[in-house]
Amino acid sequence: MSKTDPDRIDDALIALRRILRATELYERDLAQSVGLTPAKLRVLQLLALRDRDGATPTALAHQMGVSQATVTALVDQLVRRGYVARHRSASDRRQxxxxxxxxxxxxxxxxxxxxxxxxxxxxxxxxDWEQAMMIASLERVAAMLNAEGIDAAPVLATGDIRMGRPRA
Structure with missing residues (x-):
């Protein structure tokens, strides 16, 4: 193992901290402006892209890369706020x-x-090569933090995706 320059270690930790802080600040701004978490905002974005028929919770879960239980919790909260509604499917009354x-x-x-x-x-x-390098670097960072087995959706958030609370 080679000896690492302490300044490089600090530079890497500072960059990671900036990413975490940007995510935290965005979550706070989002919560203050419209009372949503990034995950709830993503549900609204996906539904806005659909036609008036909406989407099934299964389709939303698949598109977000989370479990159906997570989507159900998000939708329940959005229904309580009046931001989404549930309707029987016109094509399949069971859905x-x-x-x-x-x-x-x-x-x-x-x-x-x-x-x-x-x-x-x-x-x-x-x-294209920069994208591939970025993905490889981020995956390496996740592995260094023993985070490669953590289930994660493509939503930049620091809290629990269902509730928007920070993880313990």
Missing amino acids: TDVVITPEGAEALRTAPNALQQQFVQGFGAMA
């Missing part, structure tokens, strides 16, 4: 579709730009 309400569309319209959208724009502007 329930989730649709965004006008109140949910307004919350989505007034929400600050999602942090992951900023990342997606910057990542998309990178060359």
